[in-house]
Amino acid sequence: MANSIAWYALLSSNDKAIGEVANVKGGIFDIYIYPEFYPNINVGNIIVINAEKFKLLGIVLKLAHETRLGSFTPLRKSRNEINQTYPDLERYHSFVSTIVYTSHLNLTSEKPEIFHRRAGMPKLHDLAFIVKENDLLDTFFKPNGLWDFSFLKYYIKEGASIIEVNDLLYYHKDYIKSKINQDKKSFYKAFIKALIEAEIEDIATYMEILEEVLK
């Protein structure tokens, strides 16, 4: 499991930030994504926001890409032609990722702890980072060393359907596969518990997509 240094290493480099908080509305944050990172962002990514007190975590629910000028002009060109003709076009575009606030990270103790509940809110322009490293994902998926999917209740309540949950699982399938063999039963139990908490009725379909993803 990652120590605090690994988290500080991620959060201390502005260059690694993929965007910044552009809008806060309840448990939903819009992150303005820097254009160069836009291709790297997917539904289901785990994002950490370097807020003042706690580091807030959420999961990408949807992505949006629109013009900042308010009107759209058709160009009838291929992507290569557009990039050559208008190399700074993306400066006039807005790349937004909507994330669902699910958890917070406490870095005040030596051992970083993630709690799948909300604590504090970010401010506009707080930097956002993508959580990809396995040891950081350990802290998220297995706080205290045990599988814990309770973040799903926020994700689902704020609008994630089975499709977004599928994307989340699919995006992290390599990580899950690398860890699941150690404790398959508790992994399944954690997943089902979370679905029950999220008041999902058709649990069977979720079970099936999970098995499909993990094949």
Next chain:
Amino acid sequence: MMHENTKELGRIIRGSISGGIIAYLKNEESIENYPLGSLIAIHGESHKYLALITDIGIESSNQADSLIRPKVSEDFIEATIDVYKERIRNQWVKLALIAQIASEQPKTADTMPSFFSILRNVSEDDVKKFFGIENYKTHWNIGTPKVPKGLEIEIPIDIEKLIELSFAIYGKSGTGKTFLGNLLAGYIISYDLMKERVEQRIKLLIFDMHSEYALELKDNMGNKIANGIAYIFRDFFLRYTPDEYFAKERGLKQFKINYTRITEADLRMLSPIFGVTETFLNHLSRIKTILARDLKLNDLWIWGLILDIDDEDRLGKTNEGFYLIEEIKKRSNVKDLGELREKACEIINKKIGAPAESSFRSQTTKLRRLLDYPYTIKNEQDTIEEIINNILDSEGKNVTISMGRFEKETPLYMMIANLLARRLREKILEKLSKGEALETKVVIFLEEAHNFLGREVYRQSPFGEIAREMRKKGVITVIIDQRPSELDPDVIGMVWTNFVFTLTDTEDIKSSLLGSPHPELFRNIIPNLASREVLIYGEAVKFPVVLKVKDYNIVEIFFNNLIRKINKEILGRRESIEREFL
């Protein structure tokens, strides 16, 4: 490890005394350990309660429905079930409150345990406090209560209260009625023998259709399992059978009906058994006069009803039969039985009319079944009188009447029982009218009781009269039946203690629970009772309870030891008398 009796099993969630109380079991409890009819303790704020489980169930959210569908690995399914058990299913038990105790004596529950009261197993101490303990005087252990997790403690029955008034044993065939009947009969005899002060001896009169009281108890295949109570206590019983061969083979006394003692009233009482018409019964009195006076048959008049020319050879084979025919011919001055019948028809026609003659000819053939039954005409021989004298005499013996090979001959069984009941009633009334007190309390075990106490016959049957008039005069009826719904409701109302084995017919279940404190709640228990399991409620047990009746083989050993002890005492007493006086 937490002791089973202090472990919390669940909590009271909702309900009422009348409608039943719902408790949720703790997640780790397996609902499979909570059988219907089990006894359970509820620890309230200021009372401890006893309750019976009357229903059991599982409830869950819709989320559980999908579990049967997914095509996923077994590991996943198992893990999911584990989570469901913790999160979305509740195991509940419905309880009928039966008793409560605070600081005072236990009593019927009239308060409701508070919200979230704790469910626990009943302890040995609970059973003793609520149900009392065996004392080999009034209280005798009858079986172990049904509890969620085995408890090897027995509940006693109060024999003194049991025989205060009538009691009933209901249950389908093969459920254990006869075992319990034998056990209770044994306890009643033991209670009588062990009594310190004998004010009134108890005598049993057992109508033993299948010879399982007089000889041996059998399993469903007819194999012997144990000795019947009258065999075990054979020194205290007179054991009769109408079956001549059976009597010889098994050493029983033969029961013979003395037809010369059968009265017109007896015949009227027996008429439904033989199916004779109302018209015939209307003429019976005058027909009897013709046979007894005009044809001079006197006390042999009944033979004038049933004999015909063909019977001469048949009856003539025995000395008794030969004597009978000769006596009839002599008295009525006829050359044969054919002439007797023709003469009877002629006089009936002349004196009462053609319809009466026609009725005589057709209906008397129905009475010819009497010829197949064991009878006697010897005036001095009267089994019925012998039996009645015995059971009304404090020095007399208990009696069984076993049907032997006639066990399926219901008319004979009914005839014997009705004749006996009628004479017994007359004799008791005669004694009482003379101001004499009854020396004995008579306990009549009546198998297939609906034949005597059914809706149709109760008002006319002598057993109906005994049940109505005699219960407070020292004659009580033990109703043993598999169809309680066929009994007259008045009869069920007179029963003070009920033993209910499994029944499946809704009406039977309803009837068997008419006197219970929670008929609606107990209804589920009855069809689900296993063999030897019985619901007991009424005066002889402090509170309603389902229990497994004691193993009869063990009780048989106890009874044998008791008999040895009594015989030793009697021998000792005799020796001391001999030493003193001889």
